[in-house]
Amino acid sequence: MTIRTRFAPSPTGFLHVGGARTALFSYLHARANDGSFILRIEDTDIERSTEASIQAIMDGMNWLGLEWDEGPIFQTDRFPRYAEVIEQLKAEGEAYPCYCSKERLEKLREGQMEAGLKPKYDGKCRDMDPVDTPAGITPVTRFRNPLEGEVEWNDLVRGSITISNDELDDLVIARPDGSPTYNFTVVVDDMDMGISHVIRGDDHINNTPRQINIYRALDAEPPLFGHVPMILGEDGARLSKRHGAVGVTQYRDDGYLPEALLNYLVRLGWSHGDEEIFSIDDMVRLFDIADVNRKPSSFNTEKLNWLNQHWMRSLPAEQVAEALAWQFELLGIDTSTGPALADIVSVQAERVKTLKEMAEQSRMFYEDFEEFDANAAKKNLRPVSREPVEAIRAALEAIEEWTPENLHQAIIDTAETMGLNMGKIAQPLRVAVCGSGVSPSIDKTLWLVGKERCLKRIDMALEFIAKREAAT
């Protein structure tokens, strides 16, 4: 059997993490089984669908590297096909025109709710004699759902699910203008596209039996269904625009690597023993839809942060540097005159959680500063530090080969000569060169800042100390 899966978003917003994970699972199931992954845009709701959303969704998938083999296929291009199938269903008596007004339906629903019943269409037009056809009303088309029996399927993630046909009613498959509705178009599309496995959010569980009945009416074999649970916000509440439902590209802008987000997302609801770290290749090799959980899970930024750091440290520095360049750009920092970005990555990756943070904390490698951080200066640029700083300045100036090794040696030697421990030299030096008390190891920092800038900043620090001495 050829495995074919699809991701079928409706273009009414960006690609958020829930959708991204559904797409990922669908993608992995295809890749893990040598199948194809198809992107279909469900844009039959012309009112709400936008071009910008289509672009945003594809941007998100591209950033994550979720490549589709076919598509994007637009439902709006397939209206003639839907019309054809609707005609077929009508001709076979599997669908019928319904003239009921929305008002009548609304009343019906209210009455049923009040009586404690599940609201359902009552089938008024189901067996109407054509001679009774009311004039002047353009009807909708309803699917003739079986009255008896039940629908059962073996869900790929939930196991057997059974729903009785008397829970279902005759759903509308075409509006008065002939435009098709969701539960109908998915079936026609999945059938025509030869989709073998439908992997989607569990909010579709209740739609599945209706769709299976349509497949049967069409004499088509239904695909296999796998309903994956939803992702909740940090607080356990449903993701909504107010609760962290942001587009995945927001994570890119916030300094996350796609490898990290993907790794995080795949572990939300899926596991492989005790393993936590998965590259996309690992996922393709190990993923099995049967190992997906049934329970909804909450998004946890702390763990994403940890994974992001892991991937910043593990991926080739050159690769991470490309993503870092974007962050410097966002901050308006010109990196052309400073150290190579890959070197920044190798010294900073283990001390930050995101690339954004990395760029922010690396500003001093590229730009001079006007003043020292007040607290750091107060503590470290004191009169007592003047001599050590002067000494280290001289030692640094004498260095010809500006390498971390030589710098390290110079600091050790200076400390020893002055009978001080390393911290007494390194910390004032750090504040002098960085402007603040936090940086990578002092030798690497000096190395990256460069000799000229280091000496200039040390002079600035000595001036600062001198002023302080004069003031007392």
Next chain:
RNA sequence: GCUCCCUUCGUCUAGUGGCCAAGGACGCUGCCCUCUCAAGGCGGAAACACGAGUUCGAGUCUCGUAGGGAGCGCCA
């Protein structure tokens, strides 16, 4: 209201009747290391929603209760 689905540490999870006085990971936390911040090493606290039943034995099977979620559209 009705139907369907879900329920192991704060969070993500392992667990498919005995290997579980429940393991891993993030986070939190103690100690060590240390030029700052980190990273790292070694420890620690922390969970089977509840109640019945089946069984020699239940986190694992069944039923019920509670709690949560979804659906019940001429939205997708």
